[in-house]
Amino acid sequence: xxxxxxxxxxxxxxxxxxxxxxxxxxxxxxxxxxxxxxxxxxxxxxxxxxxxxxxxxxxxxxxxxxxxxxxxxxxxxxxxxxxxxxxxxxxxxxxxxxxxxxxxxxxxxxxxxxxxxxxxxxxxxxxxxxxxxxxxxxxxxxxxxxxxxxxxxxxxxxxxxxxxxxxxxxxxxxxxxxxxxxxxxxxxxxxxxxxxxxxxxxxxxxxxxxxxxxxxxxxxxxxxxxxxxxxxxxxxxxxxxxxxxxxxxxxxxxxxxxxxxxxxxxxxxxxxxxxxxxxxxxxxxxxxxxxxxxxxxxxxxxxxxxxxxxxxxxxxxxxxxxxxxxxxxx
Amino acid sequence: xxxxxxxxxxxxxxxxxxxxxxxxxxxxxxxxxxxxxxxxxxxxxxxxxxxxxxxxxxxxxxxxxxxxxxxxxxxxxxxxxxxxxxxxxxxxxxxxxxxxxxxxxxxxxxxxxxxxxxxxxxxxxxxxxxxxxxxxxxxxxxxxxxxxxxxxxxxxxxxxxxxxxxxxxxxxxxxxxxxxxxxxxxxxxxxxxxxxxxxxxxxxxxxxxxxxxxxxxxxxxxxxxxxxxxxxxxxxxxxxxxxxxxxxxxxxxxxxxxxxxxxxxxxxxxxxxxxxxxxxxxxxxxxxxxxxxxxxxxxxxxxxxxxxxxxx
Numbered sequence: 228x229x230x231x232x233x234x235x236x237x238x239x240x241x242x243x244x245x246x247x248x249x250x251x252x253x254x255x256x257x258x259x260x261x262x263x264x265x266x267x268x269x270x271x272x273x274x275x276x277x278x279x280x281x282x283x284x285x286x287x288x289x290x291x292x293x294x295x296x297x298x299x300x301x302x303x304x305x306x307x308x309x310x311x312x313x314x315x316x317x318x319x320x321x322x323x324x325x326x327x328x329x330x331x332x333x334x335x336x337x338x339x340x341x342x343x344x345x346x347x348x349x350x351x352x353x354x355x356x357x358x359x360x361x362x363x364x365x366x367x368x369x370x371x372x373x374x375x376x377x378x379x380x381x382x383x384x385x386x387x388x389x390x391x392x393x394x395x396x397x398x399x400x401x402x403x404x405x406x407x408x409x410x411x412x413x414x415x416x417x418x419x420x421x422x423x424x425x426x427x428x429x430x431x432x433x434x435x436x437x438x439x440x441x442x443x444x445x446x447x448x449x450x451x452x453x454x455x456x457x458x459x460x461x462x463x464x465x466x467x468x469x470x471x472x473x474x475x476x477x478x479x480x481x482x483x484x485x486x487x488x489x490x491x492x493x494x495x496x497x498x499x500x501x502x503x504x505x506x507x508x509x510x511x512x513x514x515x516x517x518x519x520x521x522x523x524x525x526x527x528x529x530x531x532x533x534x535x536x537x538x539x540x541x542x543x544x545x546x547x548x549x550x551x552x553x554x555x556x557x
Numbered sequence: 558x559x560x561x562x563x564x565x566x567x568x569x570x571x572x573x574x575x576x577x578x579x580x581x582x583x584x585x586x587x588x589x590x591x592x593x594x595x596x597x598x599x600x601x602x603x604x605x606x607x608x609x610x611x612x613x614x615x616x617x618x619x620x621x622x623x624x625x626x627x628x629x630x631x632x633x634x635x636x637x638x639x640x641x642x643x644x645x646x647x648x649x650x651x652x653x654x655x656x657x658x659x660x661x662x663x664x665x666x667x668x669x670x671x672x673x674x675x676x677x678x679x680x681x682x683x684x685x686x687x688x689x690x691x692x693x694x695x696x697x698x699x700x701x702x703x704x705x706x707x708x709x710x711x712x713x714x715x716x717x718x719x720x721x722x723x724x725x726x727x728x729x730x731x732x733x734x735x736x737x738x739x740x741x742x743x744x745x746x747x748x749x750x751x752x753x754x755x756x757x758x759x760x761x762x763x764x765x766x767x768x769x770x771x772x773x774x775x776x777x778x779x780x781x782x783x784x785x786x787x788x789x790x791x792x793x794x795x796x797x798x799x800x801x802x803x804x805x806x807x808x809x810x811x812x813x814x815x816x817x818x819x820x821x822x823x824x825x826x827x828x829x830x831x832x833x834x835x836x837x838x839x840x841x842x843x844x845x846x847x848x849x850x851x852x853x854x855x856x857x858x859x860x861x862x863x864x865x866x867x868x869x
Contacts, residue, residue, distance in 0.1 A: 285774055311776075312777070315774055315775065316775035321774040323770070323771055325767060328767040329768055330768055331768040331790070332768070332864070332865075333789050333793070333863060333864050338785075342777060342781070343776075346775065346777055378866070380866050
């Protein structure tokens, strides 16, 4: 078994609101191992992005983060401000969904790369300039020397995402947190960026946590996955296992709603309704109002996340029935 | 770089603006009630004298010819002579305008010095006591009329405490600065209130931007994030407000110069309007309009420098 690099335990994040605290992430635990790509999957509002930002403590003031996030023997949630700054961008990097808004529009790419190097390396000005050119080469931006002095608006969408990855990679992080990095891109460009991330993982032995709502992306990139619903993890497993034998009705619904190229023409399953708001999470299993398998227990008692074996767990009262129903993609 | 191209284009745009200003000034002065001839000769002038003066001033010519003569003389640097003061208008402008410019520049600088740091404090302490106090204090400054504010400052710091002179312009540059301090503070208070509110809102908007989160995700120090990432982006919208305010500031100088008895362009303008001194009114309006156009040009250049997306 490979080494665990990041260990998240009982992560709970809540925000203050007029109506009392709203819990966006609830008792979330997972591990990330050396060199693996771990997928966090769910609809918008499921808490996957907040989970990612909680790890880096990148939340607006007023957010309460509980639990532990163990990285290199220390709890990131208890580090001093200076301590967490040394980790951010140096050991753990993050890339965002929308490179147009995540890159500063008034600064040339050169500054946005070198300021990271300045914060985390001992390189002098020449060293930083050389490293910046090298990074653009690594992420596949041609004509690096010229493009370094350009501004984000002069880049295409795909090139902007490459530039953001170059910035994230600047100081050789050991973990990359990717928050829907391909959602804003065309499908062909999306593919290139996914392959780039996988290549970089192989080349530099990075681990990756990949947040997405797109199961196609998960199938193409991730080793293991955790499905989130209404702030909780409802199912975990290797991507192959989860796709072949979904144990949670929500996972099965998600899989059924992915159109498959080349498959026999069949009805797309869709999940009725919308995810609950944070202020109105139903009692029992949060998914029960939308679930076709739900019974009385589901409306009163919340199912605990139960281990089904190594690397496999589910929080569903009727997982046997769900398994029986079969995988929509098998 | 496209910046030089942007500059060239912006300078070319100044030409139609200037032509338009010339037309407006020419027409406006002729729309004023009364006419220069009766201003010179008084109400009981003889018809023969009126005709003679009209011919002297070129007022018997068709309006188009008058405009042509006006444009020609403007470009040869001749704005006519003051009827009241018997001096070339250009001489008067050269005497009075620098005072007003100095007053405006000082007011603008004082306003910036007050507004920028306080906007940061207010934005970072959003909805807390510091924010509420700063906004409340500026609200008072903003809602008080300039002449009243000026009188209060005069009474307290001029007459009572005697820290500053109560009027006049002094001799020599440093003395000018000393004499202009209270008047420019008066002008600066309302401007800084506008700037502070605008910049505070802009900073709050930028603080929520994804690129600020990304800057934090890079592990940068908070101070660097504020100066490099937040301030520059927040200033882009405030610079526009600032440029537009300079125009208001120039006209606000009329009141301030009166309250503080400063011999500036504003007071000359008021005196000339009362005295029907048309050449001076015309010349000063032209000079102020050009000054405002140049201010807007500088604002645009500053904005293009701050925001590379502008110069394209």
